[in-house]
Amino acid sequence: MMQFLRKALLTLVVGIILGLALTWFTVMRGTFGTVTDGPWRTSATLDHHNANPFERATTAWHRLFARNTDATVTYTAGHDSGGQALDGNCIYRITGHEPDAQWWTMTAYGPDGYLIKNKRGLYSVSKASVARRRNGTIVITAAHQRAPGNWIAVGTSHFSLTMRLYEPAPGVVADPANALMPVITRVVCP
Amino acid sequence: MKAWVLRTLPWALAALVIAMALNLAIVLALPAFVMGRTLALLGPPNSMHDVARVDADYRALARPSPDLLYAICPYDVSAAPLAIAAAMPRGTYWSVAMFDSQTDNFFRRNNRQVPDGTVHFVLARKGQAGMAVPNGSTLVYTPSSKGLVLFRILIDDHADLARLDAARRTARCAPLQATGNRNSGG
Numbered sequence: 578m579m580q581f582l583r584k585a586l587l588t589l590v591v592g593i594i595l596g597l598a599l600t601w602f603t604v605m606r607g608t609f610g611t612v613t614d615g616p617w618r619t620s621a622t623l624d625h626h627n628a629n630p631f632e633r634a635t636t637a638w639h640r641l642f643a644r645n646t647d648a649t650v651t652y653t654a655g656h657d658s659g660g661q662a663l664d665g666n667c668i669y670r671i672t673g674h675e676p677d678a679q680w681w682t683m684t685a686y687g688p689d690g691y692l693i694k695n696k697r698g699l700y701s702v703s704k705a706s707v708a709r710r711r712n713g714t715i716v717i718t719a720a721h722q723r724a725p726g727n728w729i730a731v732g733t734s735h736f737s738l739t740m741r742l743y744e745p746a747p748g749v750v751a752d753p754a755n756a757l758m759p760v761i762t763r764v765v766c767p
Numbered sequence: 768m769k770a771w772v773l774r775t776l777p778w779a780l781a782a783l784v785i786a787m788a789l790n791l792a793i794v795l796a797l798p799a800f801v802m803g804r805t806l807a808l809l810g811p812p813n814s815m816h817d818v819a820r821v822d823a824d825y826r827a828l829a830r831p832s833p834d835l836l837y838a839i840c841p842y843d844v845s846a847a848p849l850a851i852a853a854a855m856p857r858g859t860y861w862s863v864a865m866f867d868s869q870t871d872n873f874f875r876r877n878n879r880q881v882p883d884g885t886v887h888f889v890l891a892r893k894g895q896a897g898m899a900v901p902n903g904s905t906l907v908y909t910p911s912s913k914g915l916v917l918f919r920i921l922i923d924d925h926a927d928l929a930r931l932d933a934a935r936r937t938a939r940c941a942p943l944q945a946t947g948n949r950n951s952g953g
Contacts, residue, residue: 600790695823
């Protein structure tokens with residue numbers, strides 16, 4: 578009897594650990610039902626209220642109220658183009674062409690998913706505020722300390738970047754994995 | 768070896784069943800948990816919450832955009848339908864989206880679909896009795912009694928902020944009386 582109870586308890590513990598691991602893999606990682614364009618991740622499908630339970634749970638946890646539609650597409654990057662987690666102790670250069678949309682914004686968030694406090698109260702760069710190079714491309718620095726040119730303030734811990742595209746081109750809506758999103762390069766770390 | 772496998776296999780299968788059941792239970796419960804937590808942060812339902820420009824101290828919505836103006840109405844239509852109205856601005860992107868208790872976006876409109884920005888909705892559960900929908904209002908059925916209505920206005924020009932914010936402040940939500948009139952306030 579004791580042996581049976583021990584095995585039952587062990588089975589329960591193993592089952593719970595496996596269940597939590599499954600949940601992390603399917604929901605908490607935030608990759609279920611998404612596509613990537615370089616380091617940028619977005620939902621693979623347009624908003625609909627017939628999502629399967631796993632899509633719904635992933636969206637609720639990672640992209641609450643931010644499902645893609647034909648009027649808005651949202652990308653988030655938690656890693657640079659080399660695959661390393663974004664770290665506010667480092668300096669990053671975000672380069673490339675502007676997204677193909679009527680309007681876009683790029684915003685930094687802390688590890689808790691909220692805006693990052695900074696003295697200037699600057700949280701984002703947008704189509705209206707960005708300074709462009711002569712060839713039309715953009716260069717944005719993500720760093721804790723103020724940087725010349727286009728600058729997004731980040732904290733001194735892990736951060737993520739979200740790009741919101743408003744009235745995106747039909748090609749972006751149809752194929753969000755090939756929107757030619759900017760490259761995120763780690764320039765220097767202490 | 769074979770005997771060991773035969774003895775262990777039922778326990779392994781049981782562990783797998785427990786794992787899948789736990790995973791599914793969490794997956795099914797998570798959206799309602801997230802929405803419930805959000806609604807609790809926002810406070811009493813059926814009235815518009817005035818949201819100043821979001822900043823680093825703002826906590827009611829995760830990943831808020833500093834380039835959007837928000838008007839948020841947590842709703843509870845279990846007692847009565849909800850009348851929703853707004854005069855959204857021209858010349859910029861705006862949207863109104865409704866989310867049920869499972870975080871599903873069951874209804875949305877934006878500036879392309881409503882060019883003049885005039886919004887009048889009545890939100891109700893199917894079969895809700897004693898309801899007269901005012902003329903000019905669009906009836907929208909919610910899958911759940913509780914949820915959230917979210918207005919968003921894009922700040923595409925900071926010089927235009929006063930006009931955009933004035934439009935944001937026109938957003939209203941309030942319980943609909945049986946006569947078809949809205950209650951005052953909200």
